Amino acid sequence: MGWPRVLRNWILGSLVGVCLLTVTSPIFLRSYQTRQIDPIRGVLVLETGTHYRWRSEGYATTTIGPLGMPGQNRYRSKIDPVPGNVNQPADARVADRQVILWGDSQLEGVCVADRDKIAPQVLRQSRGRINALPFASSGDNCNDWLFQIRHLESLDPAAGQTAPAVDAHVFLVTEISDWTVPVERRLEFALRPGERVFDRVPAVVLQAARNLWQDPLTGQRRRLRFMPCWNSTADRGELLTSGRGDSKGSFGERTDWLAKQLAELNTITKQPCCFVYAPKSPAIIEGQLKSADDWAAEFVLFSAICDRYGWPVVDLRDLMQQSVAQGAWPRGFDNGQFGVGHYNQLGNQIIAQAIVEQLETELFSQAVNTQAKD
Amino acid sequence: MIFTQLEFLLFLGVILAATWACRSLRQRHALLLVASYYFYAYWDARFCGLLLFSTVVDYVAARRIASAKGAGKRWWLGISLGSNLGLLGFFKYCNFFVESAAELLGPLGLSTGTLNIILPVGISFYTFQTLSYTLDVFRGKLKPERNFVTFALYVAFFPQLVAGPIVRASELLPQFSRMPTRSGRRFYSGSQCVLRGLVKKVLLADRLGEFVDIVFAGPELYDSTTLWLATLAYAGQIYYDFSGYTDIAIGVAKMLGYRFPRNFRHPYLATSPAQFWHRWHMTLSRWLRDYLYIPLGGSRCGALRTQFNLTLTMFLGGLWHGAAWHFAFWGLWHGMALSLGRAGAWFRKKQERQAAASETKSLPAILFTRVIGWLLTMLVVSLGWVLFRATSLDQALQMLLRMVAGGDGIHWMPPLVLGVLALMVVEHLVWATRWRRAMRLPIDQWYSPVATTLLIGALILYAPRGFSPFVYFQF
Known part of the structure; x- marks a missing residue:
């Protein structure tokens, strides 16, 4: 075969190869999507009706519902006279209670199928009586949640801004550190530079660029090193320590911030609040089963403050440990690792069950009693 | 430097271009030797001295083995084996023996100190390579290399320096004695080999x-x-x-x-x-x-x-x-x-x-x-x-x-x-x-x-x- 023909074959073959990579990439690659400001929540969310692929840990595709809710396509607004009456599926129509679930990526649950996420499980386990709205996004902390609650409370129905009906706020606390941060009342939400490109460039190109651009160890911009090394052990030590994420502030500072954040929550909403504590334990760390909760001391204080405000706190540590003792891990996936990472279908089920029990036995029954007294 | 690092691919590109530009064998060998030491220094420059020491000892020992007669041959072989195995033993096995002794003596209430010796990367491979060289010279299977740069390149040649394959002097030194012919197909085949390995x-x-x-x-x-x-x-x-x-x-x-x-x-x-x-x-x-x-x-x-x-x-x-x-x-x-x-x-x-x-x-x-x-x-x-x-x-x-x-x-x-x-x-x-x-x-x-x-x-x-x-x- 002559060189011109070889060259032609290689150009055509490379194009075929690129096409094959692009066509098969959705099986293996996560999606990249531009977020937009949701006027009701006041924060950046994924666009309604889009499908968000997640391809690590559990492989799942999440349908983004209204208000940027992952895996939830129904909600009742404040002006709806009958719960769920507007073109909603039958199971949503009977939901007479609606709560907002606040949390981070654990609640967002992009690594499990939509039906296994916490909100749909709450609806199922309550036999359709409680509709849960997952207002969660990866990396969120209490400042994001309090900002949104404040925003929801400030919406003016007369101006056409209809907030969802809220019977209670439920906070999933997987890391108390999400509450031990200084209070920030004004959050600025803006697209990251270049995020608009997500809409125009295929995920396969974005992923390739990201892998080439980012350092696989640190996730920061890749820096090439060409200088010889004079002490490999020191270099390695630096690498090992650079990845440690220590919590911010001293114990005193953290508890101070925690108290202020909960006080802030008490100020901005009069709706019932409920907390579900499901820390990342038991965990498998470096081959060892670790059952102790590193944040136990902070949790005692957290519970005490919540108690002062009359907010129930459900502690799921024992349930999670019982589940692990029976050989069923609430965190981890076959594709990733058990005992670390995000809650799986079972973990979500345990959390959803706890939420339903808490709401039905305490929060809503108290509300019914109060109404009856009134 | 590790083969899967982006830095290595860039380094390789530069070296390939530079070797093609070389007009003489001497230039080529000098360039590859410097590149090989740089490749090694990228991990830890301190151990380049060790590599050089091992190279010098075996270069001198092999020449002496070839020229000496009777007991002199054995004596120089002993120096080569002793220094190579001594270095390997010290860097690789010292910790092991000290720790084993500590475990053994622990129950008797005796304790040994601990040593924190870093294992120089590739030492097991280049030690075996240089040992095979002196042993082959001793057995009369191989003539000692006269050119120090060529021999140093044989020991430190970066593609096989840190994890083999253990290439014998009789396989590589003859290849170093002539200018490689340029071949597009061989280059392509090599690049496919690299891709397969990656x-x-x-x-x-x-x-x-x-x-x-x-x-x-x-x-x-x-x-x-x-x-x-x-x-x-x-x-x-x-x-x-x-x-x-x-x-x-x-x-x-x-x-x-x-x-x-x-x-x-x-x-x-x-x-x-x-x-x-x-x-x-x-x-x-x-x-x-x-x-x-x-x-x-x-x-x-x-x-x-x-x-x-x-x-x-x-x-x-x-x-x-x-x-x-x-x-x-x-x-x-x-x-x-x-x-x-x-x-x-x-x-x-x-x-x-x-x-x-x-x-x-x-x-x-x-x-x-x-x-x-x-x-x-x-x-x-x-x-x-x-x-x-x-x-x-x-x-x-x-x-x-x-x-x-x-x-x-x-x-x-x-x-x-x-x-x-x-x-x-x-x-x-x-x-x-x-x-x-x-x-x-x-x-x-x-x-x-x-x-x-x-x-x-x-x-x-x-x-x-x-x-x-x-x-x-x-x-």
């Missing part, structure tokens, strides 16, 4: 390694099925890791115009332990055979002595891999397997002779023997990998016990790992069924550009995040 390392070995590392970090947490899967996954990981490294080394050498010996020939197709060692880390196997097993007497001194020689050779081979008891036991395990395999071969031959005499030997019988042989070999090799991968002998024995006796725990069957193992089986079958040419992606075949693009794309898109050095770097 795919093996990054997409297969590292993926398997993620699972293996987790399970081996806490084997008591997992059930026996998971432990067996982890063992098989490690068999895949170490094979793709090491053969991937070798492919890249061979490919880079080829692109530069040199030829390295093969190091792997699909070892998991072996039907006996002896065959396994003819297919696994072939350059180490022949080194051990030529410089250890045969000088010990080989198979020339009776059956019992042969078994002893085999076991001792493999025991030392195990210790070469790492200064720890689990490596020594891994070597012993293979030594015993080779001894038993040898006895089995004797029986098999006897049976075959009888069958041939009675004309009852049939194809199914041969196939049956081979399948049984393959299964037993895989069992021996896989169980051996537990000893090899474990962090200690204790951990290895506990894990083996759980695997054999059964144990409860997390049942974990990662689809990705099962997929990679299935791919490994397919790859071996393709090779066994002699579709080997297609796997080399010849330049003039229609499927080569498609496959090449897919592999490069997969490397960029699907490489695991994190940094995994080659397994054999620790040796």
Whole structure:
């Protein structure tokens, strides 16, 4: 075969190869999507009706519902006279209670199928009586949640801004550190530079660029090193320590911030609040089963403050440990690792069950009693 | 510098361009030598001195061996062996002996100090390489190299410096004596070899390694099925890791115009332990055979002595891999397997002779023997990998016990790992069924550009995040 023909074959073959990579990439690659400001929540969310692929840990595709809710396509607004009456599926129509679930990526649950996420499980386990709205996004902390609650409370129905009906706020606390941060009342939400490109460039190109651009160890911009090394052990030590994420502030500072954040929550909403504590334990760390909760001391204080405000706190540590003792891990996936990472279908089920029990036995029954007294 | 780093690919590009620009052999060798020392200094420049010391000692010793007569030869050989093995012993085994002594003396209330000695990367490989050089000169099989730069390049040549293949002076020095001819096809073939190695390392070995590392970090947490899967996954990981490294080394050498010996020939197709060692880390196997097993007497001194020689050779081979008891036991395990395999071969031959005499030997019988042989070999090799991968002998024995006796725990069957193992089986079958040419992606075949693009794309898109050095770097 002559060189011109070889060259032609290689150009055509490379194009075929690129096409094959692009066509098969959705099986293996996560999606990249531009977020937009949701006027009701006041924060950046994924666009309604889009499908968000997640391809690590559990492989799942999440349908983004209204208000940027992952895996939830129904909600009742404040002006709806009958719960769920507007073109909603039958199971949503009977939901007479609606709560907002606040949390981070654990609640967002992009690594499990939509039906296994916490909100749909709450609806199922309550036999359709409680509709849960997952207002969660990866990396969120209490400042994001309090900002949104404040925003929801400030919406003016007369101006056409209809907030969802809220019977209670439920906070999933997987890391108390999400509450031990200084209070920030004004959050600025803006697209990251270049995020608009997500809409125009295929995920396969974005992923390739990201892998080439980012350092696989640190996730920061890749820096090439060409200088010889004079002490490999020191270099390695630096690498090992650079990845440690220590919590911010001293114990005193953290508890101070925690108290202020909960006080802030008490100020901005009069709706019932409920907390579900499901820390990342038991965990498998470096081959060892670790059952102790590193944040136990902070949790005692957290519970005490919540108690002062009359907010129930459900502690799921024992349930999670019982589940692990029976050989069923609430965190981890076959594709990733058990005992670390995000809650799986079972973990979500345990959390959803706890939420339903808490709401039905305490929060809503108290509300019914109060109404009856009134 | 590690072959899978972006820096290496850029470094390689510069070196290839520069070597093409070289007009004389002297320039080329000087350039490659500087590049090789830079490559080594990238990891830790302090140990370049060690490499240089070893080079100087063997250069001088070999020349003296060649010119000396009688006892002088032995004396210079002694200097070479002493300095090489002394350095290897100090850097690689000092910690081991001190710790073993501490464990032994601990119960008696005696304590030893501890040493924190860093193992210079590649020391086991270049030590064996230089040893083979002086031994070959001593035996009169090789003439000493006159040019110091050429000899230094042989010792430090970057494609094979840190993890082999262990190239003998008789293989590489003659290639250094002439200017390599430029060949587009050879360059292409070398680059395909590099690509194949990168795919093996990054997409297969590292993926398997993620699972293996987790399970081996806490084997008591997992059930026996998971432990067996982890063992098989490690068999895949170490094979793709090491053969991937070798492919890249061979490919880079080829692109530069040199030829390295093969190091792997699909070892998991072996039907006996002896065959396994003819297919696994072939350059180490022949080194051990030529410089250890045969000088010990080989198979020339009776059956019992042969078994002893085999076991001792493999025991030392195990210790070469790492200064720890689990490596020594891994070597012993293979030594015993080779001894038993040898006895089995004797029986098999006897049976075959009888069958041939009675004309009852049939194809199914041969196939049956081979399948049984393959299964037993895989069992021996896989169980051996537990000893090899474990962090200690204790951990290895506990894990083996759980695997054999059964144990409860997390049942974990990662689809990705099962997929990679299935791919490994397919790859071996393709090779066994002699579709080997297609796997080399010849330049003039229609499927080569498609496959090449897919592999490069997969490397960029699907490489695991994190940094995994080659397994054999620790040796």
